Amino acid sequence: MSPPTLKAAGTSSRTKTLALAAIGLAVLAAAGYGWWAWTTKQTTVVDKDASETVAQPNNGGVQLSAAQLRAQGVETALVKDAAVIPLDGLPAQTVAPLSASAQVVAPYGGVVTRVMVDEGAAVRQGQALARIQSKDVLAAQADLARARTDAAAAVAQARRDAALLAEGIIPAARNEQTQARAAAAQSTLQEANGALARLRPVSGGPAGEYELLAPLSGRVMRRHLILGQAVAPLDIAFVVAEPGPLDVSVAVPLRLRSDLHLGLEVRLPDSTTARVTAIGGDTDLSSQSLRVRARVDADQAGAGSYAAGQQISVALLLPAPQGTLSVPSSALLPAGSGHVVYVAEPASQDKPGDLRVRAVPVQLLGQDESEASSAVRSASPDTAPLVAGMQVVVRGTALLKSMIPLQ
Numbered sequence: 001m002s003p004p005t006l007k008a009a010g011t012s013s014r015t016k017t018l019a020l021a022a023i024g025l026a027v028l029a030a031a032g033y034g035w036w037a038w039t040t041k042q043t044t045v046v047d048k049d050a051s052e053t054v055a056q057p058n059n060g061g062v063q064l065s066a067a068q069l070r071a072q073g074v075e076t077a078l079v080k081d082a083a084v085i086p087l088d089g090l091p092a093q094t095v096a097p098l099s100a101s102a103q104v105v106a107p108y109g110g111v112v113t114r115v116m117v118d119e120g121a122a123v124r125q126g127q128a129l130a131r132i133q134s135k136d137v138l139a140a141q142a143d144l145a146r147a148r149t150d151a152a153a154a155v156a157q158a159r160r161d162a163a164l165l166a167e168g169i170i171p172a173a174r175n176e177q178t179q180a181r182a183a184a185a186q187s188t189l190q191e192a193n194g195a196l197a198r199l200r201p202v203s204g205g206p207a208g209e210y211e212l213l214a215p216l217s218g219r220v221m222r223r224h225l226i227l228g229q230a231v232a233p234l235d236i237a238f239v240v241a242e243p244g245p246l247d248v249s250v251a252v253p254l255r256l257r258s259d260l261h262l263g264l265e266v267r268l269p270d271s272t273t274a275r276v277t278a279i280g281g282d283t284d285l286s287s288q289s290l291r292v293r294a295r296v297d298a299d300q301a302g303a304g305s306y307a308a309g310q311q312i313s314v315a316l317l318l319p320a321p322q323g324t325l326s327v328p329s330s331a332l333l334p335a336g337s338g339h340v341v342y343v344a345e346p347a348s349q350d351k352p353g354d355l356r357v358r359a360v361p362v363q364l365l366g367q368d369e370s371e372a373s374s375a376v377r378s379a380s381p382d383t384a385p386l387v388a389g390m391q392v393v394v395r396g397t398a399l400l401k402s403m404i405p406l407q
Contacts, residue, residue, distance in 0.1 A: 061342075062403045066353030074355075074396035076344045081388045082326040084265070084317040085375045086368035087256070092266075092314045094246040094306045097295070101241035102215045107199065109233045110134030112225050113209060117238075121220045128211040129238050130225050131202060136233070138208040144192040147185070154178075154185035218242040221308045245296035246306055248274050250314055251289040259318050266294040267315040270305065271370060273297060292316075315368055320375060329367060329374045331392040333401060338379055339364050341386065342393040342400050357393065359404050360386045 064074065114131040117123055161178040164170045199210040222239040225231070248266060264276040274294035283290060306312070332339045340359045347354035360383055362376040378385040386392075393400060 061356055061358030062400070063347050063354060063356050065351070069353070069355060069396075072396045072399050074344075074399070075394055076391040077328045077331065077394045079386060079388050079390045079392055080326045082320045082324040082375045085320050085324060085366040086267070086315045086317055086371070086373075087366050088313075088315040088369050090250055090252060090314050090316055092248050092250040092312050094308055094310045094312065095249050095293075096221050096239065096241035096308050097244070097247045100218070100244060101221065101239060103236050104129060104212055104215060104238040104240060105234050106132055106212065106231045106237050107195075107233065108132070108134040108136040108140070108210070109231055109235075110136065110208070112227055112229045112231060113206075115223070115225055115227055117220050117223070119220050119223045122243075123214040123218065123220060123240060125214055125217045127214045128200070129214055129220070130212045131205070131209055132212065132231065133206055133209040135208055137196075137199065137201075137210055140192070140195050141208070144189075144196060147189040147192040151182075151185040151189040154182040158182035212237055214238075214240055216240060216242060241308070245298050245300075246308055247277075248294045248296065248312075248314065250292045250294060250316065251284065251287055252292050252316060254283055254288050254290060256316075256318070257290060260290070260292065264294075265317040267317060267368075267370065268296075268306075269312055269314070269370070272300050272305070315370070318366070320365075321377075323377050324365060324375055325377060325386060325388060326373050327362075327376055327386075327392055328394050329372050330394045331397070332362070332364065332374055332376070333397055335359075335361065338362070339376070341376070342397060342404075343386065344391045344393055357400055357404070358383075359400075360384070362386060 064072075110132040111134075112130060113133050115129075116131070117127075117129050123129065158178045158181070161170060161175045165172060165175040200213060202209045202211060218241050220238055221241045223237075224235070225237050231237070248268070250266060252260065260276070260279050262276055262279070266274040266276065268274065274296045276292055277295045278293040280291035327341060331341045333341070338361055340361050342357050343360050344355045344357050346352065347356040360378065361380040363379040365375040365377065367374045376386070
């Protein structure tokens with residue numbers, strides 16, 4: 001009987017062990033389920049919180065809360081009406097005014113023996129600028145001496161014949177011939193004097209040496225002579241201009257010809273302004289542009305800050321058509337072949353700090369780099385137009401571009 005009892009006892013011990021193992025597994029399963037349930041709940045909460053930080057798109061764009069606007073650094077600026085369209089970056093050059101400048105030419109060819117002033121020098125009217133020795137002057141001086149002698153002799157003979165005619169000694173026909181010769185001699189003398197009237201011979205200098213004189217008081221803008229140079233008759237020697245502001249010669253694209261007229265404003269790099277005074281009638285072959293001249297107002301502070309011949313970049317201000325608006329250049333984003341701006345409007349009366357932001361396609365008409373502004377107008381009839389008084393986003397546009405894909 002003993003062996004069966006031992007067997008029963010062993011079986012009971014194994015059963016208890018299996019039961020304890022089952023209970024342990026149940027406890028572990030319950031703990032695992034509880035952990036899974038807790039983590040799932042936490043994940044759901046995190047996901048829910050994250051979804052609240054993303055702007056919700058709607059049919060009119062996206063809506064951003066005041067906290068989101070601050071977190072993303074979104075800033076806006078006012079849309080204004082534009083009176084002009086700035087065309088910036090036009091190449092220009094400062095030049096001496098036509099009405100206040102003069103070219104000094106060499107009336108006779110020769111060799112430059114002395115240059116007495118350089119570019120930038122202030123000169124007074126009649127001041128000597130350079131000396132030139134010319135054999136043509138020697139010939140002209142000889143012609144003048146002969147003309148003086150001939151004229152004196154012809155005048156004396158005419159006086160004698162007039163007296164003889166009065167006494168009835170000579171016929172009237174002879175007197176008429178004498179008087180005609182005297183008049184011709186006087187005309188030749190005047191011509192010879194006129195040829196040398198613009199010259200001032202150098203006292204004590206070499207024969208045939210003369211001085212070029214300043215035609216007006218001002219500043220030497222350009223010197224074309226060098227010592228020892230051979231010059232031909234009527235070669236340009238100097239350019240002299242009166243003191244004061246310079247003109248601006250602007251190269252304007254040919255496509256704008258119909259928009260140009262006298263009086264248009266030109267803005268220089270230092271904000272000095274000029275007014276268009278002349279529009280070229282032909283086209284520059286190399287650049288296919290029109291030459292436009294503008295006069296700087298002498299009363300402006302920066303009117304005399306430029307030098308003649310200086311290369312600058314200017315902005316031409318064209319009249320703006322109806323519906324043209326001015327926005328900060330930082331508000332523009334490229335979109336395909338055009339541009340868009342993001343208009344920010346109040347989302348609701350209940351949340352005054354929230355904004356509804358939408359993209360508005362615009363056409364870029366011109367930019368003014370000095371003002372950091374752009375002239376635009378609405379480009380799509382399918383969207384609410386951009387009007388003056390609206391607010392456009394000027395900072396934080398990268399975030400908006402990711403929320404509102406541009407077409």
